[in-house]
Amino acid sequence: MPLRITDRASRADAVAALIFGDARRHVDYAGNELVRIEVRENAMPGERFLHQLEVHPTGLLDLQWGLNCVAAEGRNDALPLREVLEVVHQVHDLSRADAFRALHQPRRCESRRRVDWRVGISPRAVDALGMSYNWEQLDVPGSETFSRAERIYSDCPQDGYAADRLMGLKSSQPVEDVLRPFLEEFFAYSGFLNAGECTEATLSAAW
Structure with missing residues (x-):
């Protein structure tokens, strides 16, 4: 309500x-x-x-x-993927906070609400002149060894990555239940060949 x-x-x-x-x-x-x-x-x-x-x-x-990155002179910094994970983690913590629950009046006999997540990343960085550049590198240690298609191009679905798998999550579920589906589709949409392996390596490097 x-x-x-x-x-x-x-x-x-x-x-x-x-x-x-x-x-x-x-x-x-x-x-x-x-x-x-x-x-x-x-x-x-x-x-x-x-x-x-x-x-x-x-x-x-x-x-x-x-995101904290610079795009200029025909190039852009590595995509700060670890910063993305930190922000998702922060919002996940928020979903458990009293301040979040206070955004609605409680209903009688109401259990904790479920949360639908939508997580997206702009496929390209834009510089001060409006020129856009594809993300070519990630700031994750070891990511230079991830297998990727030769034509580097990232895409993001309109509803965000893995939207169908991120609906109705309980606030008690660990943040990995948000991050893993998101990362798997991010890597798949960005041309990486082994999205599952890239996801696990990224999560291991982040924590």
Whole structure:
């Protein structure tokens, strides 16, 4: 059951505080349809955001996270895949937090809600001039040995990777139940030949 509009902005901001930590955040918009909170390059409204969280009355959290990488002069840094895993881990922790459950009024006899996950990565990095570049390398130790098709091209499904396998997960399930399906399809969609082996090597390197 959605919260009253009078409670939505403050509770959405409490969730943003858990996600963004000490980074200075700005409530860009708060209305009946959503609350939008941003971490920006500077404090001016309308400036490019580094990270953005939208909290909807339905319970949907839409987090866009700017990865720490540089794209310039015809090349881009390695895809910071470990940072992606850290952000997913952080949101997984959030799904167990009181601040997340407080986004809806509790129902009588309600058990813990299940969560539908959607995890995606932009297939290309974009530089300051608007030029885009495919991800050619990963920041995972040993990833240079992963077998990959010669024509390097990454793709991301509209609903995110492994969306059908990430529906209705219990908050008590370990974060690996989110990361493993996501990584397997990420590697498959990015031209890697042994997606399962790449996934296990990545998880082992991350933890």
